Amino acid sequence: MKEFCKLWSMIKSEFSNKEILDGFFGALAYTTLIAIPSLLVMAQIISVFMYRLTFWVVLIIILVALLNNLLHYWWMLALKLKKPDSTINFKRLMFFNAQLVNVFVVLIGLLFIFIFIPMMMV
Amino acid sequence: MNELTKKFGPYLKVLIIPYLFFMFILIYQIDYFVHAPGGISEVDSLIHVEYNEDKEIEGSISSTFIMSINRPTFFQFLISEFSNYTYSNILTGSNANYSNSEIAKISYLDKATSVNAAIIVAYLEAQKNNNEIEIDYDIVTMVYGKAQYLSHYDDIDFGDEFLYLIGDGGVEVSELSEIAAYTQNENSYEFHFRNSFEEYSKIIEKNSETGLFGITLKKYYLVNQEETYPRFTERQSNIGGPSGGLLQTLAVYNMLISEDITRGLKIAGTGTINYDGTVGYIGGVEQKITTAYLNGVDVFFIPFLDENYYYDNYLEALRACEKFGIDPTGWLVPVSSFQDALDYLEGRS
Numbered sequence: 001m002k003e004f005c006k007l008w009s010m011i012k013s014e015f016s017n018k019e020i021l022d023g024f025f026g027a028l029a030y031t032t033l034i035a036i037p038s039l040l041v042m043a044q045i046i047s048v049f050m051y052r053l054t055f056w057v058v059l060i061i062i063l064v065a066l067l068n069n070l071l072h073y074w075w076m077l078a079l080k081l082k083k084p085d086s087t088i089n090f091k092r093l094m095f096f097n098a099q100l101v102n103v104f105v106v107l108i109g110l111l112f113i114f115i116f117i118p119m120m121m122v
Numbered sequence: 123m124n125e126l127t128k129k130f131g132p133y134l135k136v137l138i139i140p141y142l143f144f145m146f147i148l149i150y151q152i153d154y155f156v157h158a159p160g161g162i163s164e165v166d167s168l169i170h171v172e173y174n175e176d177k178e179i180e181g182s183i184s185s186t187f188i189m190s191i192n193r194p195t196f197f198q199f200l201i202s203e204f205s206n207y208t209y210s211n212i213l214t215g216s217n218a219n220y221s222n223s224e225i226a227k228i229s230y231l232d233k234a235t236s237v238n239a240a241i242i243v244a245y246l247e248a249q250k251n252n253n254e255i256e257i258d259y260d261i262v263t264m265v266y267g268k269a270q271y272l273s274h275y276d277d278i279d280f281g282d283e284f285l286y287l288i289g290d291g292g293v294e295v296s297e298l299s300e301i302a303a304y305t306q307n308e309n310s311y312e313f314h315f316r317n318s319f320e321e322y323s324k325i326i327e328k329n330s331e332t333g334l335f336g337i338t339l340k341k342y343y344l345v346n347q348e349e350t351y352p353r354f355t356e357r358q359s360n361i362g363g364p365s366g367g368l369l370q371t372l373a374v375y376n377m378l379i380s381e382d383i384t385r386g387l388k389i390a391g392t393g394t395i396n397y398d399g400t401v402g403y404i405g406g407v408e409q410k411i412t413t414a415y416l417n418g419v420d421v422f423f424i425p426f427l428d429e430n431y432y433y434d435n436y437l438e439a440l441r442a443c444e445k446f447g448i449d450p451t452g453w454l455v456p457v458s459s460f461q462d463a464l465d466y467l468e469g470r471s
Contacts, residue, residue, distance in 0.1 A: 026123030030130065037141075040148045044198045048208060050189045051159040051416050074126060081125035120360050121161060122168050 007093040014086055015079060023078030031071040038063055054113055061109035065102045072098040147200075151193040153218065157406045158208040159413040160187040162390045165366070165373030168359055169237060173352035173378055181384025183373040184419075185366030186392050188409040192217060192225050206446070207412045219270055227280045229362025231266070234281075235342045236363075237356055239395050240370035242343055243460055245350070247399070248378035255378060258349030263298055265315070267338030274324040278315060284339050285314040285321065298339055311335075343397055352378070365404035367395030368423060371460050372467075383467045390414050391423030391455075391463070393435070399460040401425045407438040408445070415448050421470075423463050426456030 011020065042063060046056045072094040080090060127134075162184035191198055192213060202208040217225055238259070245257035263284040268275060286296040288311060289304025305311050310327040313335075326335050347353065354374070369391050376383050392410050394402035403425055404410070414422040426436035436456040443450040457463045 022123055023125075026126045029123065030126055033141075037144055037148060041197065044148065044195060045201060047189055047191055048156060048158045048194075048198055048202050049205065051161060051207075051413060053161070077129070078123070078126050081129065118167075121163050122357055122359050122361065 004093065004096045007089060007096075010088050011079070011090075011093065014083065014088060019082055020079070023075050023082065026078045027071050027074035030074055031067055034070065035067050038067070053117065057109060057113050057117070061106055064105050064109075068101050068105060069098050072101075147196040149195060151195055152199060153213045154194060154199055154210055155213050155217070156189070156191040156194045156198060156202045156208055156210040157409045158189040158191070158202060158205070159409045159416065160189045161413060162186050162417050162419065163361060163366075165370050166377070167357065169241070169354060169356050169370060169374055169377075171352055171354045171374060171377040174380065177377075177380065177382065179376065179382050179384055180386040181382070181420075182388050183369055183376060183384060184388075184390045185361075185369040186390050186410045186413050186422075187361045187363070187366070188406040188413060190363075190406065192222050207409060209406075209408060216267060224280065226362060228266070230359070231264070231281045232364040233359055233362045233366070235264075235344075236365075236367040236394060237359075237370055238343060238345050239397055240367050240374055241345050241350075241354060242397060243395055243399050244371045244374035244378060247375055247460070247464075252378070254351065256349065256351040258346040259343045260346055261341060262344055263296075263339050263341050265337060266340040269329070269332075269334070269336030271329045271332075272336035273310075273326045277322075277324060278313075278337065279317060281317075283316040285316055287314065288312040298341060301339075305335075313337075363404075364394045364402075365392045365410075368393035368401050368425075368457070368460060368463065371395045371399075372423075372463055375460075375464070383464065385467070385470060387420040387467075387470070388418070389421045389423075389467075390417065390419040391421070391457075393423060393425040393457070395460060401427075401457060401459060403427065403433075403435050407435050408442040411439050411442040411448065411454075412446060414453075415446070420453060421455055421466075422453055423455050423457050423466075425458065427458050 042056065042060050046053065049056065076090040076094040080086065164182050164184045166179075166183070194202070194210070199210060202210050220228070242257060242259055245255055249255040249257065265278055265280055265282045265284060268278065268280070272278065286294045287301065287305070289295040289301070290307045293304055295301055295304045310325050312323050313326050314321065314323045316322075326337065328334060329336055369389070372383070372389070392404050394404060396402055407424070411422075424435050424439050426434060428434050429437070431437070439454060440450060443454065455463075455466050457466065
């Protein structure tokens with residue numbers, strides 16, 4: 001955690017907030033281009049193969065986690081392209097960040113599997 | 123953003139056409155329907171009767187739902203072709219004229235009225251052995267269908283209550299059976315309706331070609347909660363349609379009596395319930411049979427009303443079992459009424 005905070009403070013000292021946000025929103029825009037069809041595909045597969053719902057929800061959790069990793073990868077790439085000479089270990093920072101978000105994604109997915117979906121099946 | 127665009131620009135130019143084509147397949151809807159297996163839903167999560175609350179119910183009673191996709195996207199249609207369990211065809215009949223949201227409205231109206239029918243039948247049956255139980259209901263006439271040529275199509279909604287119309291000679295007509303007799307002389311009549319908010323009236327004209335008003339009215343029995351004991355609560359349902367009627371009736375009846383008719387069994391089934399306790403046909407039999415089979419139910423009730431009718435639900439179910447290699451012995455139970463289902467469960471004890 002200490003290393004994570006240290007890496008963040010290094011990024012903040014080297015990049016302005018505008019640059020960090022610009023990289024993030026760029027990555028978000030490109031990830032959205034992939035996320036929209038992928039999530040539509042999953043939703044439509046679920047509607048036809050509803051009887052394997054739990055399996056599909058697990059796949060959605062994996063898909064969202066992958067999209068999250070992709071978002072972080074492109075964020076890292078955008079920052080690297082802004083300052084190619086930077087010595088910051090972007091990979092480590094983004095990996096930490098992505099895994100934190102992934103834990104959150106898995107928790108929400110489990111909530112859906114065990115609580116929300118049974119509640120909706122009425 | 124600019125850095126990424128510079129890097130990915132060439133790829134984007136190449137991929138834009140296939141991407142848009144793929145999105146088109148994912149969004150464009152076609153005039154077909156797809157029926158696919160769904161799941162089972164325990165009735166006690168939909169209806170709760172405040173009675174015998176300390177009674178332990180060992181088994182479960184569930185209704186069966188299928189996924190009925192009206193106007194699927196190209197993609198949904200294509201993937202449905204990969205499964206043996208799904209059935210797709212061109213959308214025909216009244217559903218072809220309704221939008222998806224209108225079909226959903228009709229479906230939820232069916233569900234709500236089937237729950238009312240289930241409550242009435244179950245309470246009346248339980249009342250035979252328990253004087254404490256009381257049930258009261260009102261008979262209402264509601265809008266169930268609309269033709270495209272109906273005047274004020276958008277103002278009159280499915281489920282709105284028909285109160286009366288001003289017929290020939292200024293007579294107020296509220297009885298469905300009298301409407302035809304009192305609407306002979308004029309081309310348009312004043313209809314009075316009630317929705318959740320207000321009473322309203324509309325002048326409805328007869329269609330010049332068909333000579334009809336273009337509105338389908340149907341009689342329903344709605345439970346009068348104030349005069350009913352024990353009280354019950356119904357949760358908002360996400361699953362529409364009337365096909366859970368029989369199983370809802372069984373579950374409510376089980377909540378009202380002291381013994382447990384489930385006897386530890388996982389009971390499911392399908393079939394609408396009529397006010398006299400008889401069951402009615404449903405659609406999507408193949409998908410319901412597969413749903414039940416995949417969910418490992420112990421008993422599955424299915425309407426069996428006419429052995430000479432090719433599309434009788436039970437006969438369809440037997441054909442479905444043969445098609446999918448499912449052995450129907452011991453769990454597929456044909457019934458023609460609520461009493462049949464009770465007798466079967468009694469016999470399993």
